[in-house]
Amino acid sequence: MVKLVIGGCTLRVISAYAPQVGLDEEAKKLFYEDLDEVVRGIPNTEKIIIGGDFNGHIGETSNGFDDVHGGFGFGERNRGGTSLLDFAKAFELVIANSCFPKKENHLVTFHSSVAKTQIDYFLHRKGDRGLFKDCKVTSSENLTTQHKLLVMDLEIKRARRKKITSDRSRIKWGGLTPALSREMGEKLIRMGAWSGSGDADAMWNKAASCIREVASKVFGVSRGNFGGHREIGGGTGSPRQSGSEEGRLIE
Incomplete structure:
Protein backbone atom coordinates (compact mmCIF):
# COMPACT_ATOMS: atom_id res chain seq x y z
CA MET A 1 0.00 0.00 0.00
CA VAL A 2 1.22 3.48 -0.91
CA LYS A 3 0.14 6.69 0.85
CA LEU A 4 0.12 9.88 -1.22
CA VAL A 5 -0.65 13.44 -0.13
CA ILE A 6 -1.65 15.62 -3.09
CA GLY A 7 -3.00 19.14 -2.73
CA GLY A 8 -4.20 18.53 0.81
CA CYS A 9 -5.81 15.22 -0.21
CA THR A 10 -4.60 11.93 1.31
CA LEU A 11 -4.81 9.00 -1.08
CA ARG A 12 -4.18 5.31 -0.29
CA VAL A 13 -3.28 3.14 -3.28
CA ILE A 14 -3.62 -0.61 -2.70
CA SER A 15 -2.36 -3.33 -5.05
CA ALA A 16 -4.23 -6.65 -4.93
CA TYR A 17 -3.94 -10.06 -6.56
CA ALA A 18 -6.75 -12.54 -5.97
CA PRO A 19 -6.23 -16.33 -6.00
CA GLN A 20 -6.68 -17.99 -9.38
CA VAL A 21 -9.86 -19.77 -10.32
CA GLY A 22 -8.44 -23.27 -9.74
CA LEU A 23 -7.50 -22.69 -6.10
CA ASP A 24 -9.77 -23.78 -3.24
CA GLU A 25 -12.40 -21.52 -1.72
CA GLU A 26 -10.49 -21.20 1.55
CA ALA A 27 -7.63 -19.35 -0.21
CA LYS A 28 -10.12 -16.95 -1.81
CA LYS A 29 -11.84 -16.38 1.53
CA LEU A 30 -8.51 -15.55 3.21
CA PHE A 31 -7.68 -13.10 0.41
CA TYR A 32 -10.85 -11.07 0.98
CA GLU A 33 -10.46 -11.24 4.75
CA ASP A 34 -6.97 -9.74 4.44
CA LEU A 35 -8.22 -7.07 2.02
CA ASP A 36 -11.12 -6.30 4.39
CA GLU A 37 -8.66 -5.70 7.23
CA VAL A 38 -6.54 -3.33 5.14
CA VAL A 39 -9.51 -1.23 4.00
CA ARG A 40 -11.04 -1.08 7.50
CA GLY A 41 -7.79 0.40 8.78
CA ILE A 42 -8.02 3.42 6.46
CA PRO A 43 -9.80 6.51 7.90
CA ASN A 44 -12.98 7.60 6.12
CA THR A 45 -11.38 10.99 5.50
CA GLU A 46 -8.80 9.41 3.19
CA LYS A 47 -9.44 8.40 -0.38
CA ILE A 48 -8.90 4.83 -1.56
CA ILE A 49 -7.86 3.32 -4.87
CA ILE A 50 -7.60 -0.46 -5.12
CA GLY A 51 -6.14 -1.88 -8.30
CA GLY A 52 -5.35 -5.45 -9.22
CA ASP A 53 -6.06 -8.77 -10.86
CA PHE A 54 -9.16 -10.12 -9.12
CA ASN A 55 -9.51 -13.23 -11.32
CA GLY A 56 -13.25 -12.70 -11.62
CA HIS A 57 -15.78 -11.51 -14.19
CA ILE A 58 -18.25 -8.86 -13.00
CA GLY A 59 -20.41 -9.20 -16.11
CA GLU A 60 -21.59 -6.83 -18.79
CA THR A 61 -24.48 -5.32 -16.79
CA SER A 62 -24.99 -4.33 -13.16
CA ASN A 63 -27.82 -6.87 -12.56
CA GLY A 64 -28.45 -6.37 -8.85
CA PHE A 65 -25.32 -4.35 -8.10
CA ASP A 66 -26.36 -0.97 -9.45
CA ASP A 67 -24.61 0.89 -6.62
CA VAL A 68 -21.15 -0.55 -7.38
CA HIS A 69 -21.32 -1.67 -11.03
CA GLY A 70 -21.62 1.16 -13.55
CA GLY A 71 -23.29 -1.03 -16.18
CA PHE A 72 -20.41 -1.09 -18.67
CA GLY A 73 -18.59 -4.37 -18.05
CA PHE A 74 -17.62 -7.26 -20.29
CA GLY A 75 -18.59 -10.92 -20.52
CA GLU A 76 -20.65 -13.04 -18.16
CA ARG A 77 -20.47 -12.81 -14.39
CA ASN A 78 -18.92 -15.68 -12.47
CA ARG A 79 -18.41 -16.52 -8.79
CA GLY A 80 -15.15 -14.58 -8.59
CA GLY A 81 -16.85 -11.51 -10.02
CA THR A 82 -19.72 -11.80 -7.54
CA SER A 83 -17.22 -11.96 -4.67
CA LEU A 84 -15.61 -8.74 -5.89
CA LEU A 85 -19.00 -7.03 -6.22
CA ASP A 86 -19.98 -8.15 -2.70
CA PHE A 87 -16.71 -6.76 -1.35
CA ALA A 88 -17.24 -3.44 -3.16
CA LYS A 89 -20.79 -3.19 -1.82
CA ALA A 90 -19.67 -3.87 1.76
CA PHE A 91 -17.23 -0.94 1.69
CA GLU A 92 -19.27 1.38 -0.56
CA LEU A 93 -16.74 1.18 -3.37
CA VAL A 94 -17.31 1.52 -7.11
CA ILE A 95 -15.62 -0.49 -9.85
CA ALA A 96 -14.18 2.31 -11.98
CA ASN A 97 -13.77 0.48 -15.27
CA SER A 98 -17.46 -0.40 -15.29
CA CYS A 99 -18.50 3.26 -15.16
CA PHE A 100 -17.42 4.46 -18.61
CA PRO A 101 -18.96 3.23 -21.89
CA LYS A 102 -16.14 1.77 -23.98
CA LYS A 103 -15.56 -0.39 -27.02
CA GLU A 104 -14.62 -4.00 -26.39
CA ASN A 105 -10.88 -3.45 -26.91
CA HIS A 106 -10.93 -0.86 -24.09
CA LEU A 107 -12.71 -3.27 -21.70
CA VAL A 108 -10.83 -6.56 -22.15
CA THR A 109 -7.90 -6.72 -19.71
CA PHE A 110 -6.72 -10.28 -20.48
CA HIS A 111 -6.41 -11.70 -23.97
CA SER A 112 -5.03 -15.15 -24.78
CA SER A 113 -5.25 -17.45 -27.78
CA VAL A 114 -8.32 -19.15 -26.30
CA ALA A 115 -10.14 -16.41 -24.38
CA LYS A 116 -10.58 -12.70 -23.78
CA THR A 117 -11.85 -11.54 -20.40
CA GLN A 118 -12.06 -8.67 -17.96
CA ILE A 119 -10.32 -9.57 -14.69
CA ASP A 120 -8.31 -6.45 -13.77
CA TYR A 121 -10.13 -3.62 -12.00
CA PHE A 122 -9.79 -0.29 -10.22
CA LEU A 123 -12.05 0.46 -7.23
CA HIS A 124 -12.64 3.73 -5.37
CA ARG A 125 -15.06 5.18 -2.82
CA LYS A 126 -18.53 6.06 -4.11
CA GLY A 127 -18.26 9.58 -2.76
CA ASP A 128 -15.17 10.25 -4.88
CA ARG A 129 -16.73 9.59 -8.30
CA GLY A 130 -16.16 13.19 -9.35
CA LEU A 131 -12.38 12.78 -9.13
CA PHE A 132 -12.19 10.01 -11.72
CA LYS A 133 -12.43 11.22 -15.29
CA ASP A 134 -11.78 8.03 -17.27
CA CYS A 135 -10.78 4.38 -16.97
CA LYS A 136 -9.94 2.13 -19.89
CA VAL A 137 -7.58 -0.46 -21.33
CA THR A 138 -4.82 0.88 -23.55
CA SER A 139 -4.63 -1.84 -26.16
CA SER A 140 -1.36 -0.76 -27.72
CA GLU A 141 0.67 -1.34 -24.56
CA ASN A 142 1.06 -4.69 -22.78
CA LEU A 143 2.56 -5.38 -19.40
CA THR A 144 2.88 -9.03 -20.46
CA THR A 145 1.86 -10.91 -23.57
CA GLN A 146 -1.63 -11.49 -22.16
CA HIS A 147 -2.51 -8.76 -19.64
CA LYS A 148 -3.42 -5.37 -21.08
CA LEU A 149 -2.58 -2.02 -19.53
CA LEU A 150 -5.50 -0.59 -17.53
CA VAL A 151 -5.33 3.18 -17.07
CA MET A 152 -7.37 5.50 -14.83
CA ASP A 153 -7.33 9.30 -14.97
CA LEU A 154 -8.13 11.35 -11.89
CA GLU A 155 -8.09 15.02 -11.02
CA ILE A 156 -7.51 16.41 -7.53
CA LYS A 157 -8.14 20.12 -7.07
CA ARG A 158 -5.85 22.06 -4.81
CA ALA A 159 -7.56 24.21 -2.19
CA ARG A 160 -7.61 27.86 -3.20
CA ARG A 161 -5.71 30.16 -0.91
CA LYS A 162 -7.74 33.03 0.44
CA LYS A 163 -6.97 36.32 -1.22
CA ILE A 164 -5.02 38.51 1.16
CA THR A 165 -6.62 41.84 1.91
CA SER A 166 -5.24 44.62 4.02
CA ASP A 167 -6.67 47.79 5.48
CA ARG A 168 -3.19 49.21 6.01
CA SER A 169 -2.41 52.40 4.13
CA ARG A 223 -6.06 51.35 1.12
CA GLY A 224 -6.73 47.79 -0.04
CA ASN A 225 -4.91 44.76 -1.40
CA PHE A 226 -1.95 45.47 -3.65
CA GLY A 227 -0.69 41.91 -4.14
CA GLY A 228 3.04 41.56 -3.63
CA HIS A 229 4.08 45.27 -3.53
CA ARG A 230 6.87 45.83 -1.05
CA GLU A 231 6.92 48.67 1.40
CA ILE A 232 9.91 50.22 3.14
CA GLY A 233 10.61 48.31 6.34
CA GLY A 234 7.89 45.73 5.65
CA GLY A 235 7.23 42.48 3.78
CA THR A 236 5.25 41.47 0.78
CA GLY A 237 1.77 40.03 0.38
CA SER A 238 1.33 36.52 -1.01
CA PRO A 239 -0.56 36.26 -4.32
CA ARG A 240 -3.58 33.98 -4.56
CA GLN A 241 -2.86 30.55 -5.98
CA SER A 242 -5.27 28.12 -7.57
CA GLY A 243 -5.24 25.13 -9.83
CA SER A 244 -5.51 21.39 -9.91
CA GLU A 245 -3.29 18.38 -10.11
CA GLU A 246 -3.98 15.60 -12.53
CA GLY A 247 -2.72 12.06 -12.21
CA ARG A 248 -2.86 8.78 -14.02
CA LEU A 249 -2.88 5.36 -12.39
CA ILE A 250 -2.10 2.21 -14.30
CA GLU A 251 -2.68 -1.42 -13.47
Whole structure:
Protein backbone atom coordinates (compact mmCIF):
# COMPACT_ATOMS: atom_id res chain seq x y z
CA MET A 1 0.00 0.00 0.00
CA VAL A 2 1.22 3.48 -0.91
CA LYS A 3 0.14 6.69 0.85
CA LEU A 4 0.12 9.88 -1.22
CA VAL A 5 -0.65 13.44 -0.13
CA ILE A 6 -1.65 15.62 -3.09
CA GLY A 7 -3.00 19.14 -2.73
CA GLY A 8 -4.20 18.53 0.81
CA CYS A 9 -5.81 15.22 -0.21
CA THR A 10 -4.60 11.93 1.31
CA LEU A 11 -4.81 9.00 -1.08
CA ARG A 12 -4.18 5.31 -0.29
CA VAL A 13 -3.28 3.14 -3.28
CA ILE A 14 -3.62 -0.61 -2.70
CA SER A 15 -2.36 -3.33 -5.05
CA ALA A 16 -4.23 -6.65 -4.93
CA TYR A 17 -3.94 -10.06 -6.56
CA ALA A 18 -6.75 -12.54 -5.97
CA PRO A 19 -6.23 -16.33 -6.00
CA GLN A 20 -6.68 -17.99 -9.38
CA VAL A 21 -9.86 -19.77 -10.32
CA GLY A 22 -8.44 -23.27 -9.74
CA LEU A 23 -7.50 -22.69 -6.10
CA ASP A 24 -9.77 -23.78 -3.24
CA GLU A 25 -12.40 -21.52 -1.72
CA GLU A 26 -10.49 -21.20 1.55
CA ALA A 27 -7.63 -19.35 -0.21
CA LYS A 28 -10.12 -16.95 -1.81
CA LYS A 29 -11.84 -16.38 1.53
CA LEU A 30 -8.51 -15.55 3.21
CA PHE A 31 -7.68 -13.10 0.41
CA TYR A 32 -10.85 -11.07 0.98
CA GLU A 33 -10.46 -11.24 4.75
CA ASP A 34 -6.97 -9.74 4.44
CA LEU A 35 -8.22 -7.07 2.02
CA ASP A 36 -11.12 -6.30 4.39
CA GLU A 37 -8.66 -5.70 7.23
CA VAL A 38 -6.54 -3.33 5.14
CA VAL A 39 -9.51 -1.23 4.00
CA ARG A 40 -11.04 -1.08 7.50
CA GLY A 41 -7.79 0.40 8.78
CA ILE A 42 -8.02 3.42 6.46
CA PRO A 43 -9.80 6.51 7.90
CA ASN A 44 -12.98 7.60 6.12
CA THR A 45 -11.38 10.99 5.50
CA GLU A 46 -8.80 9.41 3.19
CA LYS A 47 -9.44 8.40 -0.38
CA ILE A 48 -8.90 4.83 -1.56
CA ILE A 49 -7.86 3.32 -4.87
CA ILE A 50 -7.60 -0.46 -5.12
CA GLY A 51 -6.14 -1.88 -8.30
CA GLY A 52 -5.35 -5.45 -9.22
CA ASP A 53 -6.06 -8.77 -10.86
CA PHE A 54 -9.16 -10.12 -9.12
CA ASN A 55 -9.51 -13.23 -11.32
CA GLY A 56 -13.25 -12.70 -11.62
CA HIS A 57 -15.78 -11.51 -14.19
CA ILE A 58 -18.25 -8.86 -13.00
CA GLY A 59 -20.41 -9.20 -16.11
CA GLU A 60 -21.59 -6.83 -18.79
CA THR A 61 -24.48 -5.32 -16.79
CA SER A 62 -24.99 -4.33 -13.16
CA ASN A 63 -27.82 -6.87 -12.56
CA GLY A 64 -28.45 -6.37 -8.85
CA PHE A 65 -25.32 -4.35 -8.10
CA ASP A 66 -26.36 -0.97 -9.45
CA ASP A 67 -24.61 0.89 -6.62
CA VAL A 68 -21.15 -0.55 -7.38
CA HIS A 69 -21.32 -1.67 -11.03
CA GLY A 70 -21.62 1.16 -13.55
CA GLY A 71 -23.29 -1.03 -16.18
CA PHE A 72 -20.41 -1.09 -18.67
CA GLY A 73 -18.59 -4.37 -18.05
CA PHE A 74 -17.62 -7.26 -20.29
CA GLY A 75 -18.59 -10.92 -20.52
CA GLU A 76 -20.65 -13.04 -18.16
CA ARG A 77 -20.47 -12.81 -14.39
CA ASN A 78 -18.92 -15.68 -12.47
CA ARG A 79 -18.41 -16.52 -8.79
CA GLY A 80 -15.15 -14.58 -8.59
CA GLY A 81 -16.85 -11.51 -10.02
CA THR A 82 -19.72 -11.80 -7.54
CA SER A 83 -17.22 -11.96 -4.67
CA LEU A 84 -15.61 -8.74 -5.89
CA LEU A 85 -19.00 -7.03 -6.22
CA ASP A 86 -19.98 -8.15 -2.70
CA PHE A 87 -16.71 -6.76 -1.35
CA ALA A 88 -17.24 -3.44 -3.16
CA LYS A 89 -20.79 -3.19 -1.82
CA ALA A 90 -19.67 -3.87 1.76
CA PHE A 91 -17.23 -0.94 1.69
CA GLU A 92 -19.27 1.38 -0.56
CA LEU A 93 -16.74 1.18 -3.37
CA VAL A 94 -17.31 1.52 -7.11
CA ILE A 95 -15.62 -0.49 -9.85
CA ALA A 96 -14.18 2.31 -11.98
CA ASN A 97 -13.77 0.48 -15.27
CA SER A 98 -17.46 -0.40 -15.29
CA CYS A 99 -18.50 3.26 -15.16
CA PHE A 100 -17.42 4.46 -18.61
CA PRO A 101 -18.96 3.23 -21.89
CA LYS A 102 -16.14 1.77 -23.98
CA LYS A 103 -15.56 -0.39 -27.02
CA GLU A 104 -14.62 -4.00 -26.39
CA ASN A 105 -10.88 -3.45 -26.91
CA HIS A 106 -10.93 -0.86 -24.09
CA LEU A 107 -12.71 -3.27 -21.70
CA VAL A 108 -10.83 -6.56 -22.15
CA THR A 109 -7.90 -6.72 -19.71
CA PHE A 110 -6.72 -10.28 -20.48
CA HIS A 111 -6.41 -11.70 -23.97
CA SER A 112 -5.03 -15.15 -24.78
CA SER A 113 -5.25 -17.45 -27.78
CA VAL A 114 -8.32 -19.15 -26.30
CA ALA A 115 -10.14 -16.41 -24.38
CA LYS A 116 -10.58 -12.70 -23.78
CA THR A 117 -11.85 -11.54 -20.40
CA GLN A 118 -12.06 -8.67 -17.96
CA ILE A 119 -10.32 -9.57 -14.69
CA ASP A 120 -8.31 -6.45 -13.77
CA TYR A 121 -10.13 -3.62 -12.00
CA PHE A 122 -9.79 -0.29 -10.22
CA LEU A 123 -12.05 0.46 -7.23
CA HIS A 124 -12.64 3.73 -5.37
CA ARG A 125 -15.06 5.18 -2.82
CA LYS A 126 -18.53 6.06 -4.11
CA GLY A 127 -18.26 9.58 -2.76
CA ASP A 128 -15.17 10.25 -4.88
CA ARG A 129 -16.73 9.59 -8.30
CA GLY A 130 -16.16 13.19 -9.35
CA LEU A 131 -12.38 12.78 -9.13
CA PHE A 132 -12.19 10.01 -11.72
CA LYS A 133 -12.43 11.22 -15.29
CA ASP A 134 -11.78 8.03 -17.27
CA CYS A 135 -10.78 4.38 -16.97
CA LYS A 136 -9.94 2.13 -19.89
CA VAL A 137 -7.58 -0.46 -21.33
CA THR A 138 -4.82 0.88 -23.55
CA SER A 139 -4.63 -1.84 -26.16
CA SER A 140 -1.36 -0.76 -27.72
CA GLU A 141 0.67 -1.34 -24.56
CA ASN A 142 1.06 -4.69 -22.78
CA LEU A 143 2.56 -5.38 -19.40
CA THR A 144 2.88 -9.03 -20.46
CA THR A 145 1.86 -10.91 -23.57
CA GLN A 146 -1.63 -11.49 -22.16
CA HIS A 147 -2.51 -8.76 -19.64
CA LYS A 148 -3.42 -5.37 -21.08
CA LEU A 149 -2.58 -2.02 -19.53
CA LEU A 150 -5.50 -0.59 -17.53
CA VAL A 151 -5.33 3.18 -17.07
CA MET A 152 -7.37 5.50 -14.83
CA ASP A 153 -7.33 9.30 -14.97
CA LEU A 154 -8.13 11.35 -11.89
CA GLU A 155 -8.09 15.02 -11.02
CA ILE A 156 -7.51 16.41 -7.53
CA LYS A 157 -8.14 20.12 -7.07
CA ARG A 158 -5.85 22.06 -4.81
CA ALA A 159 -7.56 24.21 -2.19
CA ARG A 160 -7.61 27.86 -3.20
CA ARG A 161 -5.71 30.16 -0.91
CA LYS A 162 -7.74 33.03 0.44
CA LYS A 163 -6.97 36.32 -1.22
CA ILE A 164 -5.02 38.51 1.16
CA THR A 165 -6.62 41.84 1.91
CA SER A 166 -5.24 44.62 4.02
CA ASP A 167 -6.67 47.79 5.48
CA ARG A 168 -3.19 49.21 6.01
CA SER A 169 -2.41 52.40 4.13
CA ARG A 170 -0.23 51.91 1.06
CA ILE A 171 1.99 54.61 -0.41
CA LYS A 172 1.32 55.42 -4.07
CA TRP A 173 4.88 54.83 -5.26
CA GLY A 174 3.63 54.73 -8.86
CA GLY A 175 3.47 58.53 -8.82
CA LEU A 176 7.24 58.89 -8.48
CA THR A 177 8.71 61.47 -10.90
CA PRO A 178 12.15 63.15 -11.03
CA ALA A 179 10.67 66.37 -9.62
CA LEU A 180 8.92 64.59 -6.73
CA SER A 181 12.05 62.56 -6.09
CA ARG A 182 14.07 65.75 -5.60
CA GLU A 183 11.36 67.21 -3.37
CA MET A 184 11.32 64.07 -1.26
CA GLY A 185 15.12 64.03 -0.99
CA GLU A 186 15.22 67.63 0.25
CA LYS A 187 12.60 66.93 2.91
CA LEU A 188 14.46 63.83 4.11
CA ILE A 189 17.68 65.82 4.48
CA ARG A 190 15.86 68.49 6.52
CA MET A 191 14.41 65.75 8.74
CA GLY A 192 17.88 64.30 9.32
CA ALA A 193 16.88 60.91 7.90
CA TRP A 194 20.48 60.04 7.00
CA SER A 195 22.09 61.34 10.19
CA GLY A 196 22.73 59.14 13.15
CA SER A 197 25.24 56.79 14.68
CA GLY A 198 25.42 53.68 16.79
CA ASP A 199 23.14 50.68 16.35
CA ALA A 200 22.54 49.78 12.68
CA ASP A 201 18.95 48.62 13.31
CA ALA A 202 18.08 51.88 15.04
CA MET A 203 19.55 53.89 12.15
CA TRP A 204 17.59 51.85 9.61
CA ASN A 205 14.33 52.16 11.53
CA LYS A 206 14.77 55.92 11.74
CA ALA A 207 15.48 56.23 8.00
CA ALA A 208 12.55 53.95 7.08
CA SER A 209 10.18 55.92 9.33
CA CYS A 210 11.27 59.20 7.73
CA ILE A 211 10.87 57.80 4.21
CA ARG A 212 7.34 56.55 4.94
CA GLU A 213 6.32 59.85 6.52
CA VAL A 214 7.63 62.00 3.67
CA ALA A 215 6.44 59.67 0.89
CA SER A 216 2.92 59.59 2.36
CA LYS A 217 2.74 63.38 2.11
CA VAL A 218 4.40 63.65 -1.32
CA PHE A 219 2.73 60.74 -3.17
CA GLY A 220 -0.42 60.16 -1.11
CA VAL A 221 -1.77 56.87 0.22
CA SER A 222 -4.56 54.41 -0.57
CA ARG A 223 -6.06 51.35 1.12
CA GLY A 224 -6.73 47.79 -0.04
CA ASN A 225 -4.91 44.76 -1.40
CA PHE A 226 -1.95 45.47 -3.65
CA GLY A 227 -0.69 41.91 -4.14
CA GLY A 228 3.04 41.56 -3.63
CA HIS A 229 4.08 45.27 -3.53
CA ARG A 230 6.87 45.83 -1.05
CA GLU A 231 6.92 48.67 1.40
CA ILE A 232 9.91 50.22 3.14
CA GLY A 233 10.61 48.31 6.34
CA GLY A 234 7.89 45.73 5.65
CA GLY A 235 7.23 42.48 3.78
CA THR A 236 5.25 41.47 0.78
CA GLY A 237 1.77 40.03 0.38
CA SER A 238 1.33 36.52 -1.01
CA PRO A 239 -0.56 36.26 -4.32
CA ARG A 240 -3.58 33.98 -4.56
CA GLN A 241 -2.86 30.55 -5.98
CA SER A 242 -5.27 28.12 -7.57
CA GLY A 243 -5.24 25.13 -9.83
CA SER A 244 -5.51 21.39 -9.91
CA GLU A 245 -3.29 18.38 -10.11
CA GLU A 246 -3.98 15.60 -12.53
CA GLY A 247 -2.72 12.06 -12.21
CA ARG A 248 -2.86 8.78 -14.02
CA LEU A 249 -2.88 5.36 -12.39
CA ILE A 250 -2.10 2.21 -14.30
CA GLU A 251 -2.68 -1.42 -13.47
